[in-house]
Structures are given as structure tokens and as C-alpha cells.
Amino acid sequence: MQKPNITISSIDAERLDRLIDTLDEKSYPNLDDLIVELSRANIVLPEQVPANVVTMNSTIVFTVASTEKEFSLTLVYPKDLANKGNNISILAPVGSALLGLSEGDEISWPKPGGGDLLVKVTKVIYQPERSGHFEL
Numbered sequence: 673m674q675k676p677n678i679t680i681s682s683i684d685a686e687r688l689d690r691l692i693d694t695l696d697e698k699s700y701p702n703l704d705d706l707i708v709e710l711s712r713a714n715i716v717l718p719e720q721v722p723a724n725v726v727t728m729n730s731t732i733v734f735t736v737a738s739t740e741k742e743f744s745l746t747l748v749y750p751k752d753l754a755n756k757g758n759n760i761s762i763l764a765p766v767g768s769a770l771l772g773l774s775e776g777d778e779i780s781w782p783k784p785g786g787g788d789l790l791v792k793v794t795k796v797i798y799q800p801e802r803s804g805h806f807e808l
Contacts, residue, residue, distance in 0.1 A: 675712075675779055675780075676773060676774070676777040676778070676779060677714060678709065678712070678713045678714065678725075678771065678772025678773060679713065679714045679715075679716060679721060679722065679725050679772050679774075680710070680713045680714075680715055680716075680721075680727065680771060680772045681715070681716060681717070681718040681721050681727055681728075681801060681806075682715050682716065682717055682718065683718050683806065683807070684727055684728045684771075685710065685713065685715045687728070687749070688706075688710060688728075688762065689710075691749065691750070691762075692706070692707060692710075695763075700763055701784055702763075702765050702768060702782060702784060703763070705765070705768055705781070705782055706762070706763070706768040706771075709768060709769075709771065709772070713772050714772075718801045718806040719801070719806070721799070721801040721802075722774065723796070723799060723801075723802040724774045724775040724796050725772065725773070725774050725796065725799065726747060726770050726771055726772060726773050726774075726793060726796060726799075727747075727771070727772075727799055727800060727801055728747055728748070728749065728762065728771070728800075729746060729747065729748060729752075729800045729805075730746065730747055730796055730797075730798060730799045730800065731744065731745070731746045731796075731797040731798040732744070732745065732746075732747065732770065732793060732794075732795065732796050732797060733793075733794040733795040733797060734766075734770060734791055734792060734793050734794055735791070735792050735794060736766070736789055736790070736791055737778075737789075737790035737791070737792065738789065738790065742794065743760075744758065744797065745758050745759055745760045746758060746759040746760070746798075747759070747760055747762060747767055747770055747771065748760070748761060748762070749761070749762060750762070750763055765781055765782065765783055765784060765789060766781070766789060766791055768781065769781035769789065769791045770791060770793065773791075773793045774793065775793055775794065775795055775796055776792075776793065776794075777792070777793050778790060778791065778792040778793075779791055
């Protein structure tokens with residue numbers, strides 16, 4: 673399966689680069705997958721992010737094909753994990769997979785311990801950029 677094109681804001685790209693610089697790869701076995709994904713991203717100004725794209729702090733509905741379960745979660749930085757309910761860290765395999773996808777996109781993503789997850793974005797309920805919240 674070919675990976676879909678992804679778009680991220682320049683603010684998210686900058687913050688994620690700083691976060692990655694502070695992490696130990698041994699503690700985060702899928703960190704390389706996130707780094708590769710960020711390297712292929714189309715980086716745009718926050719005002720230019722399409723309204724249907726998953727950005728940091730977006731609340732989205734997605735499904736995991738293997739379980740056919742639907743989830744509604746907010747994609748957050750690790751520091752914000754405890755501050756909100758119903759969220760997922762960008763460092764979780766599914767979190768890394770979701771960043772930059774558009775509604776309707778699917779991506780196959782490596783799971784810790786082997787195998788792949790097939791994730792599909794159904795809806796972007798809230799996106800900070802779409803709401804004019806560029807500094808979240």
C-alpha cells in the first residue's frame with residue numbers, strides 16, 4: 673500500500689523536531705517511523721493547512737481495520753497526555769500514523785513488536801488551524 677501524501681504545519685514541524693531531539697530512541701522504538709514520516713511531509717504555514725487534515729491537537733474520528741473499532745481522539749504532544757481525556761500521543765504508533773492525513777486517507781503503520789496497523793481517518797472534528805488557533 674502506497675502511503676498517502678501528508679501535510680503538516682510549520683509550527684507542528686518545528687515543535688516535533690524539538691521533541692524528537694529530546695527523546696532516546698531506545699525508549700521509543702517507533703521513533704524512526706515518525707522521523708521518516710516527517711521527512712516526507714509537505715510543510716505549509718498554519719494558515720495554509722487544508723481544513724480536513726489531521727494536525728497536532730486535532731480531534732478526529734478514525735478506524736483501525738484489524739479491530740474495526742472506531743475511535744474519537746485528540747492527537748497531542750506527550751506533555752499534554754494527562755491534561756485531557758480521550759487523547760493519543762504523537763509518539764504512539766497510531767498517533768504517528770495519523771499526523772498529516774486527510775479525511776478518507778488510509779495508512780499502514782508498523783506496530784511495536786511487528787506487524788502493521790491499517791488506520792483510516794473518517795472525520796476531522798476539530799482542527800486548531802481551521803478554528804484560527806495557530807499557537808496551540
